[in-house]
Amino acid sequence: MNKTLTQLLLAAACTTSFAQQTPPGLSAIRTAELKKDLYGMADARFKGRSAGTVDELKAAAWTADLYRSIGLKPAGDDGTYFQYFDMVRNEVSPQSGIRINGKNYALWQEAAVAQMANASLDAPITYLGNALNVDTSNADVKGKVVAIEANGKDINLDVSLPTWRYSRYIYQKYGAPLVRRGAAAILFIADDYAEKAWADAAENFKRGSFDIEGGPAANVTTTVPVIWLHQAAKNELTSGNARLQANIILQQYRYPSANIVGIIPGSDPVLKNEYLLYSGHTDAHGIRNIIKGDSIYYGADDNASVNVAMLACARAFMQSKPKRSVIFVIHGAEERGLLGSRYFVSKPTVPLDKIVTVLNGDMIGRKHPDSAAILGSQVPHRTSLELVNMAMAANNEGPRFKLDTLWDKPTHVEGWYFRSDHLPYARLGIPSLMYTTLLHPDYHTPQDDAARIDYDKLKKMTDWMYRTGYKVANAAKAPARDKDFKLER
Known part of the structure; x- marks a missing residue:
């Protein structure tokens, strides 16, 4: 922890005048209700709420019923709680085929397409050898199909979901330079770690790419395919006369997703x-x-924990009647690239320039009971010093978490600030924070279930989010935006 920064922020919070320290409505946030709602949202009947599926829409309808029971006013489209949008999905057609030296390689089992491109190839394969021994920045590969052995020796795998990320890291280190030098296709031969990661990586590859209409991934612009092969394929590729015959066909679909939007009008x-x-x-x-x-x-911590906290905050605000209006947006398709939040800022259901603060959450129900973090508290991620001071004061008045500040640094290997729904708002300069209790080993696994949530901690996190929101909603002036805010990427 950066103790100096934490102490400075707490000192600033304690010397700043905000709304009263114990906001009315706080008693409406109850541990038992958080637990009941979370078990409902992370129930097996929603089958993991995958974006663009009927399961996500069923969960959205279930949540909207809770909005209604709490008393939130519909603030979606056409007098409803829903703002529907289309997800554009590009995927490799099962009609695609990959052959090496006349042998068929079964898609996803024996050959996995990591980078999509419509391609029809019948060409010799140039074998480059082990990646560690190849100068990819100077290789003569223009117009060639090249094969290269993956090697992760110099790659940092001390990150979350390493089996999901490994192939991407290998591509960035070794594949991208070859593409820039004009390679027509890249065949990566799996090393030991890629073999271990195959099931997770192939599952991600086969799902393709997603975007909203008009987004950069809505139309595939990649020019060359990247294909992973098992170690057993090496002998075929080193024979000196290996040949690739590939017909990769892309297909595009549109799937519905929805933001769930409710509002408490200000008094x-x-x-x-x-x-x-x-x-x-x-x-x-x-x-x-x-x-x-x-x-x-199941996505209990990620992100049912935050959604039920939002419901609890809504119940609290219904008792306390804030001066500003409070809008609750549970976005669709975050896991597909922040699609719901990107859509909302492009087509907001309330005036975008009147949104004075965004309090986002991502995973707030696990890990040590006395620790937490907010992202957006430090430059260059800080959008508003006044908002940060409000959040610090709220923490000091209530849960008094020991705050981890390392994850908010631009040098942190996870880069998590850029992976949650506050980001599209923050990019517009809207004062924004992300509350979290950080990642854990069950992240993006079936073991992220309701039984593993620390409900006492979840209540403390909910209290903190509500206390901060109460200050914002009732302050004489909205939190001032930092004039020199600029993200590092």
């Missing part, structure tokens, strides 16, 4: 035209590979 005749926005996301990862006997990725 002040002027300030009610400004909005505090609470943010979470519905989707998890559906049904995937079996891990420890289960294949449903």
Whole structure:
């Protein structure tokens, strides 16, 4: 922990005048209700709430019923709680075929397409050898199909989901330079770690790419295919006359997803035209590979924990009647690339320039009971020093978490600030924070289930989010934006 920064922030919070320290409505946040809601949202009947599926939409409808029971006003489209949008999905057609030296390689089992491109190839294969021994920045590969052995010796795998990320790291280190030098296709031969990661990687590859209409991935612009092969294929590729015959066909679909949007109108005749926005996301990862006997990725911490916290905050605000309006947006398709939040900022259901603060959450129910973090508290991620001071004061008045500040640094290997739904809002300069209790080994696995949530800690996190929101919703002036805010990427 960066103790100096934490002490400075706490000192600033303690010397700043905010709304009263114990906000009315706090008693409406109850551990038993959080637990009941979370068991409902992370139930097996929603089959992991995968974005773009009927399971995500069923979970959205279930959540909207809770919005209604709490008393939130619909703030989606056409007088409903829903803002529907289309996800554009590109995937490799099962009609695609890959042959090496006349032998068929079964798609996903023997050959996995990691980078999609419509391609029809019948060409000799140039074998480059082990990646560690290849100068990829100077290799003569223009117009060639090249094969190269993966090697992760110099790659940092001390990250979350390393089996999901390994192939991408290998491509960035060794494949991208070859593409820039004009390679027509790349065949990666799996090393030991890639073999270990094959099931997770292939599952991700086969799902393709996703975007909203008009987004950069809505139309495939990749020019060359990248294909992974098992170690057993090496002998075929080193024979000196190896040849690739590949017909890779891409197909595109549109799937519905939805943001769930409800509002508590403000009580002040002027300030009610400004909005505090609470943010979470519905989707998890559906049904995937079996891990420890289960294949449903329940998404209890990620991100049902935040969604039920938002419901509890809504109940609290219904008792306390804030001066500003409070809008609750549980976004769809976050796991597909922040699609719901990106869509909302492109087509907001309330005036975008009147959203004065976004309080987003991502995974707030696990790990040590006395520790937590907020992302967006440090430059260059900080959008508003005043908002950070409010959040620090709220923590000091209530849960008094010991705050981890390392994850908010631009040098942190996870880069998690860029992976949650506050980001599209923050990019517009809207004061934004992300509350979290950070990652754990059950992240994006079936073991992220409701039984593993620390409900006492979840209540403390919910209290913190509500206390911060109460300050924002009732302050005489909205948190000022940092004038020099600029993200590092």
